[in-house]
Amino acid sequence: MTERRVEFFRHNLTEEDIALATDVMRSVFLTTGPKVAEFERKLSNYLSNGHVVGLTSCTAALHLALLRHGIGPGDEVITTPMTFCATATAILQAGATPIFVDVCPHSALIKPEDAEKAITAKTKAIIPVHLYGRMADMRGFAELAKPYNLVVIEDAAHCLEGQRDGVRPGQLGHAACFSFYATKNITCGEGGALVCKTDGDAAWYRSARHHGISKNAASRYTGSYQHWDMDMMGWKYNMDDIQAALLIHQIDQIYGYRRRRQHLEQLYREMLADIKGLEFIEPPAEGEESGHHLFTVLLPRECSRDAVLNSLQERGIGCAVNYRAVHTLTYFRESYGYRPEDFPIAYDIGCRTVTLPLYPKLGEDEVRRVCAALRAVV
Ligand SMILES: *Cc1c(COP(=O)(O)O)cnc(C)c1O
Numbered sequence: 613m614t615e616r617r618v619e620f621f622r623h624n625l626t627e628e629d630i631a632l633a634t635d636v637m638r639s640v641f642l643t644t645g646p647k648v649a650e651f652e653r654k655l656s657n658y659l660s661n662g663h664v665v666g667l668t669s670c671t672a673a674l675h676l677a678l679l680r681h682g683i684g685p686g687d688e689v690i691t692t693p694m695t696f697c698a699t700a701t702a703i704l705q706a707g708a709t710p711i712f713v714d715v716c717p718h719s720a721l722i723k724p725e726d727a728e729k730a731i732t733a734k735t736k737a738i739i740p741v742h743l744y745g746r747m748a749d750m751r752g753f754a755e756l757a758k759p760y761n762l763v764v765i766e767d768a769a770h771c772l773e774g775q776r777d778g779v780r781p782g783q784l785g786h787a788a789c790f791s792f793y794a795t796k797n798i799t800c801g802e803g804g805a806l807v808c809k810t811d812g813d814a815a816w817y818r819s820a821r822h823h824g825i826s827k828n829a830a831s832r833y834t835g836s837y838q839h840w841d842m843d844m845m846g847w848k849y850n851m852d853d854i855q856a857a858l859l860i861h862q863i864d865q866i867y868g869y870r871r872r873r874q875h876l877e878q879l880y881r882e883m884l885a886d887i888k889g890l891e892f893i894e895p896p897a898e899g900e901e902s903g904h905h906l907f908t909v910l911l912p913r914e915c916s917r918d919a920v921l922n923s924l925q926e927r928g929i930g931c932a933v934n935y936r937a938v939h940t941l942t943y944f945r946e947s948y949g950y951r952p953e954d955f956p957i958a959y960d961i962g963c964r965t966v967t968l969p970l971y972p973k974l975g976e977d978e979v980r981r982v983c984a985a986l987r988a989v990v
Pocket residue numbers: 668669670671672695696698699741767769770790791792793803804
């Protein structure tokens with residue numbers, strides 16, 4: 613008997629989402645318009661915070677947030693090497709220099725006290741990453757930022773849902789950046805957003821996401837003809853109404869989806885607890901809420917991670933690596949001369965980590981199969 617493959621990820625798009633996107637396609641107007649505005653209102657309600665600006669990606673959000681706060685050539689931005697490369701490339705896109713700080717071995721997050729040691733006269737910003745769904749210590753980072761007058765931008769691609777020490781993503785940072793990429797907790801294939809505090813910030817981001825043009829297509833479309841003008845440098849980062857339509861109903865499901873992933877992660881932790889040498893990233897603390905975006909295990913050091921990945925794939929289990937440490941990627945090694953041991957904890961995690969399937973549609977029987985397969989191959 614051949615069992616069905618356990619996919620690494622399956623999205624949650626429903627007929628309702630598809631119908632809403634289809635309505636947009638049957639209308640005259642496809643790009644940034646009323647659906648994006650509705651998505652932005654709904655997401656800012658969900659986040660209990662400020663202004664949401666819909667963008668094409670989280671990378672775009674990180675890039676614009678750095679520019680909004682005047683970060684550019686000659687500036688240093690502190691971040692973690694245990695993240696997707698986009699956190700660091702957004703810093704490079706802004707013209708600034710990423711400065712990595714090694715992570716805590718238990719949480720895989722960077723800590724404010726370690727970030728402080730990397731502050732120099734050139735440091736302008738910190739980008740903590742809420743990795744795997746767990747928030748970084750935002751109270752600590754906000755405290756640290758004050759005396760040094762640093763900007764704090766949250767990479768919340770894994771964490772729409774988090775809550776730690778009474779704060780949520782975007783509530784303490786100058787901006788928080790979200791991703792709706794194909795495998796994220798809510799998705800429209802490709803998409804992103806940023807949440808910011810002030811009307812001034814929001815207006816700047818709305819202009820910057822659309823060439824720096826003063827009127828967007830929707831406002832030019834109605835009423836009498838008005839010339840548009842370009843009054844600042846801008847980019848092409850605007851979310852469109854088709855993407856927004858796919859996301860609008862998913863926002864209502866965020867809470868339930870999070871609960872389901874939390875349950876499945878708990879199941880994994882129980883079922884894998886007795887495998888010798890297998891380690892886990894620590895679970896969220898009491899009272900803290902994680903987005904439970906990814907569940908990753910750290911293989912015993914004597915295991916070949918790549919052999920385990922291949923064996924799991926052969927057994928029909930989708931898996932991934934989140935992440936090989938950014939400083940070990942060829943571009944960063946060659947451009948900056950990093951050696952793996954420069955950030956030994958991130959390097960160690962990056963060599964041993966395997967991410968297992970975790971999404972609301974994953975069945976408990978599938979979790980059992982993943983665990984049995986992992987037990988057999990480790
Ligand atoms: C997915 C991801 C990004 C980039 O998101 P895009 O929307 O694909 O640009 C950035 N940071 C982290 C931690 C991510 O997982």
